[in-house]
Amino acid sequence: MSLNIADFVSSSPLMAVTATALLLILVEASRKGRPGLSFTLSMAGLFAASVFAVVNYSDEQIVFFGMLRQGWYANFLNLVFLSAAMLTVLVSKPYLERQGAHRGEYYILILFATIGMMFMAGANDLIVVFLGIELMSLCLYVLAGFFRTKDTSNESALKYFLLGAFATGFLLYGITLIYGTAGTTNLEAISKNLPTLSSQWMFMVGVGLLLTAFAFKVAAVPFHMWAPDVYEGAPTTVTAFMSTGAKAAAFATFVLLFHQVFQFTGSKVNDLIAYIAAASMVLGNVIAIAQANIKRMLAYSSIAHAGYMLSGIAAGNSEGQTGILFYLVAYTLMNVGAFGIVGLMEKVDDQNLQLDDYTGLSQQRPFLAALMAIFMFSLAGVPPFAGFFGKYYVFLSAVKADMTWLAVVGVMTSLVSAYYYLRIVVLMYFRDGKGDVAAQPAIPALVAVTSSAILLLQFGIFPSFIVNAVQKLF
Amino acid sequence: MPDIQPYLILSATLFVIGAAGVVARRNAIIVFMSIELMLNSVNLSLVAFSAQLGDVTGQILVFFVMTVAAAEAAIGLAIVIALFRRKQTLNLDEINILKW
Numbered sequence: 001m002s003l004n005i006a007d008f009v010s011s012s013p014l015m016a017v018t019a020t021a022l023l024l025i026l027v028e029a030s031r032k033g034r035p036g037l038s039f040t041l042s043m044a045g046l047f048a049a050s051v052f053a054v055v056n057y058s059d060e061q062i063v064f065f066g067m068l069r070q071g072w073y074a075n076f077l078n079l080v081f082l083s084a085a086m087l088t089v090l091v092s093k094p095y096l097e098r099q100g101a102h103r104g105e106y107y108i109l110i111l112f113a114t115i116g117m118m119f120m121a122g123a124n125d126l127i128v129v130f131l132g133i134e135l136m137s138l139c140l141y142v143l144a145g146f147f148r149t150k151d152t153s154n155e156s157a158l159k160y161f162l163l164g165a166f167a168t169g170f171l172l173y174g175i176t177l178i179y180g181t182a183g184t185t186n187l188e189a190i191s192k193n194l195p196t197l198s199s200q201w202m203f204m205v206g207v208g209l210l211l212t213a214f215a216f217k218v219a220a221v222p223f224h225m226w227a228p229d230v231y232e233g234a235p236t237t238v239t240a241f242m243s244t245g246a247k248a249a250a251f252a253t254f255v256l257l258f259h260q261v262f263q264f265t266g267s268k269v270n271d272l273i274a275y276i277a278a279a280s281m282v283l284g285n286v287i288a289i290a291q292a293n294i295k296r297m298l299a300y301s302s303i304a305h306a307g308y309m310l311s312g313i314a315a316g317n318s319e320g321q322t323g324i325l326f327y328l329v330a331y332t333l334m335n336v337g338a339f340g341i342v343g344l345m346e347k348v349d350d351q352n353l354q355l356d357d358y359t360g361l362s363q364q365r366p367f368l369a370a371l372m373a374i375f376m377f378s379l380a381g382v383p384p385f386a387g388f389f390g391k392y393y394v395f396l397s398a399v400k401a402d403m404t405w406l407a408v409v410g411v412m413t414s415l416v417s418a419y420y421y422l423r424i425v426v427l428m429y430f431r432d433g434k435g436d437v438a439a440q441p442a443i444p445a446l447v448a449v450t451s452s453a454i455l456l457l458q459f460g461i462f463p464s465f466i467v468n469a470v471q472k473l474f
Numbered sequence: 475m476p477d478i479q480p481y482l483i484l485s486a487t488l489f490v491i492g493a494a495g496v497v498a499r500r501n502a503i504i505v506f507m508s509i510e511l512m513l514n515s516v517n518l519s520l521v522a523f524s525a526q527l528g529d530v531t532g533q534i535l536v537f538f539v540m541t542v543a544a545a546e547a548a549i550g551l552a553i554v555i556a557l558f559r560r561k562q563t564l565n566l567d568e569i570n571i572l573k574w
Contacts, residue, residue, distance in 0.1 A: 127535055134542045138549055145553050154557040155569050161550050162505055162566075166496050168546075169512035172539060173489060176516050176532075180482075180523035185531055229572040 007063040010070040012052040013078045014118045020045025021111035028104040038104035039093050042111055046086045053078040057469075066186055067125050074122035076325060076469060077252045081117040084245035084332050085110055087448045091340040092237040094442030099235070099348060101147055109146075110241065113139035117249035121256070126175045126185040129253055133171065133217065136249060137164050140242055144234040152350065156233025163226040167216035174209030177202050191261045198264070207262055207269065214257075217250035218306045221279040231299035236346055239295060240339030243302045244332040251309055251328060258313055259321050274314035274398075274406050280307030281413040289420050292354055294342055297420060298335070301379060304417060305331055311410055312394040315401035323393030325470045330378065330386035330459060337452035338375040341368055344437050344445055358424055359433025368437065369428045374453045378460070380421040381414050386459035393467075481522035488515030502557075502564040506550050513543050 008015055023045075024038050031037065053075040060071030068074075089110060096102040116136030123129045141164060145157025175185065181203040182190045190197065197203045212223065219227035231239045264270055284304030291297035309327050312320035345352050362369035378385035391414060395407040427433075459466055488511060495508030517536045524532030558564060 127531075127538060130535075131538060131542070134545075138542075138545055141549050141553065145556060148556045149560070151560055151571055154553070154560060155572055157553045158502060158557050158569065159572075161553050162496070162502065162509070165506070165509045165546055165550065166493075166512075168542075169489070169492065169509060169516065172513060172516045173519070175535070176519045176523065179532055179535070180519065180527075183527050183529060185535070233572050 003064075010056055010061055010063055011068060011122065012056060013049040013075065013082070014068075014070075014115065014122065016049040016052055017045060017082075017111055017115050017118065020048075021108055021115060024104070024108045024111065028108065035102050035104040035107070038107045039089065042089055042107040043086065045111065046082050046089070046114070050079060050082045050086075053082065062124055062188075066188070067128050068119075068122045069124040069187075070122055073256075074118070077121035077248065077328070078118050080248050080328055080332055081114050081121070081245050084241060084248065084336060085114045087333075087336040087340065087452060088237055088241040088245070090444040090448035091240065091336070091343055094439075094445045095235070095237050095343045095346070098439055099147065101235075106143070106146060109139045109143050113143070113241070114245065117245055117252075120249045121252040123253065123256065124187050126178065126187065129257075130171065130175060132249070133253070134168065136246060137168070140164075140238075140246060143238040143241070144230055146235050146238060152233040153235065154233075156230045159226055160230040160234075163216070167213045167223070170209045170216070171213035174206045174211075174213060177206030177209065181206065187256070187261045191263075194262065198262075210257065211269070211273070214250055214254045215276055218247055218254065218310070219303050220276050220306045220310055221283045221303065222276075224280065224283070224303045224306075227303055228296050228299040231302070232293060232296045236295065236339055236343040239299075240336045240343070243298070243339065244335045247302065247306065248328045248332055251324060254313055255321055255324055259316065264316070270314050270316050270401075273310055274403055277307045277310035277314055278406060278409045280304060280310065281410055282307075285413045285416045285420075288417065291420075292356075294353055294355055294358070294424075295339075297355065298338060298342070301417065301421075302335065304413065305335075305379075307413075308391060308394055308410055311398045311403070311406050314406060315394075315397040315403060317397055317401050319393065319397035319400055322467060322470045323390070323395075323397045326386075326393050326459075326463065326466050327390035329466055330390040330456065333452040333456045333459075334375045334378040334385075334387055337371065337449050337456070338379065340445060340449040340452070341372045341375070344368065344441050344449075355424065355427065356433075359427045359431045361428040361433075361436070363432075364434070364436045365441075368441065368449075371449050371453050372428065373425045374456065376421040376424050378456050380418045382418075384457065384460045386456045386463070389460060389463040476525055478522040478526045482519055485515045485519040485522070488512075488518070500566045502554055502566055502569075505566065506547075506554070510543060510547070513539055 057075045063070055113136045116132045119128055119132030141161045144160045145153050147153035179185050181200050216223040281304050284300045288297050288300035309324050312324040378387035381387045381391045395410050398407040492508045492512035496505050499505050520532040520536050
C-alpha cells in the first residue's frame, strides 16, 4: 500500500482548502494585524476549491485506503459548503470591522471548519465521520465565542461547547457499538453486512446513538435546546455559517449513513425519524411566532427547516435524497442571505436586532428591503423561489413513502411559518418607521446577499439544473 | 478470544455516570469532567472490542479520541476562562442572559 497521486487529484477540493488554511496560519504568524490579506487569500482558496469540485464532478471512487469516497456526492456538497463559506467570508469582513473584531484567525477557523464539513460529506469510514464532525465543531465553538469580551458571545460558546461535547460522547459510543458488532468501521463493509447486523440489538443501539448525535447536530427536536441560545449569542456572520454550512454537513452525513449505509426503509427507525421531523416542524414554527429578536426567530425557523429536511430522510427513497440535497442548496442561500442582512442592520452592542427595528426599512433602504423580502418569501416556501421547490421535493418523497401524514404536518406548519416570515415583509413595507442599517452597506456584503438572492431566483425558476446534477448521483 | 463482557458493562456504567453528571451538575468544569468521563468510558469499550476482534482499528480510534479530547479540553478551558473573567462564576444557572 502506498499513497498515489490520483488520490490527491480526486480529493483536490479538500486539498486546496487545507493548503490555504495552512498558508493562512503562516501569513498570520508573520504579518500580525493585517487581516485584509487573509480575507483575500481565503476567498481565493475557497474559489479554487470550488473550481476543483466542479472539475472533479465525476464517478465515485474510494481513495486513501478506503477512508474517503470522492465523486459526485462529495463534490455536490463541497460546492454547498464552499458557497456557504465564501458568502460568509464576504459578509464577515465589513461586519467584523464595524464590531472592532476583524482579526485574521477568523478566516483560518472558517477554513478549518469547512475542511471538517468536506470530510463529513466525503467519508467512507466512521473514523473519518468522527474526525470531520470534531474538526468542524471545535472551530465553531471558538467562532461562537469570537467576541470574547461580550457576555452573550461567551455564553453562547460555552453552551455550544458543553452540549456539543455531550453529543460527541453519544456519537462515539454509537460508533463503538457498531464497530464492536460489525468488526469494522468501513461504511461499505457495514452496508454489505447490514441484513445480519440489523438483527443484533447492540448494533441497533449503536445506530440509535448515532441518530441521537446527528439529531443534535442538525438541531432537531428534542435535541434542539442549544440552537436558539447559540444562534442568538454568536456573532451574526458566524450564526450564518453555523446554521447553513454546519447543518448542511450534518445532513450530508445523515443522508450518507441513513440512506446509503443503514437502509431501514419502512422500518421503525424511519418511523422514529418521521416523529422527530414532525416534532421539529411543529415546535420550531410555533415558538418562532413568539420571538421578538430576529436572530432567535431565525434560529427557531432553522429548527423547523431541519424538520422539513428530516422528512426526506424518514421517507428513505431516492426522491427524499434529491429533495434534501436540493433543500440544502436553497436553505444555504436563503439563510446566509437573511443573516447577512441581519448583520448589515446590526449596530455595535447588539442594537438593531429586534423585529421592530425593521419597521419602514423599505423607505430608507429599498434595495436591502427587497432582498430581505426575497429571503423571507423563499424561507416561507413561496414560488418562484428555490425554497418552494425544496419543500415540494421533500414532501413529495414523504407522500411516495406512504407517510402522507408527515407531508400534511409539513404543509400545515409551513402555513404557520408564513405568518412570522411575512410579518417582517409587512413591517418593512406597510409600516412607517425609521428602520435603517448600521452603516453604509459595504460592497463585499452587498455582493454576497445579492448573489444569494439571484441564485435563489434562478434555482427557483429552473430547479432542473440542480435536480439533474443530483439525480446523476443515484 | 477473551471474555469482554465485564469490560463492556463497566464501560456502559461509566458512560451513564458521565451522562448523569452532565445533566445533574451545575458547575461548568464538573460538567466538562463528566463529558471526559463519557469519552474515556467509550475508549474502554473500544479497546475491549479491539482485543476481542483481534483488529487494530479500535485502538487507532482510541488514539484519535484522546487527541480530539485534548483539543476539546484546550478549547473548552479557554472558553471557561473567557467567561469567568467577565462573570466571576461558573454556575450554569447564573449563565443565563440568553433565554426566551
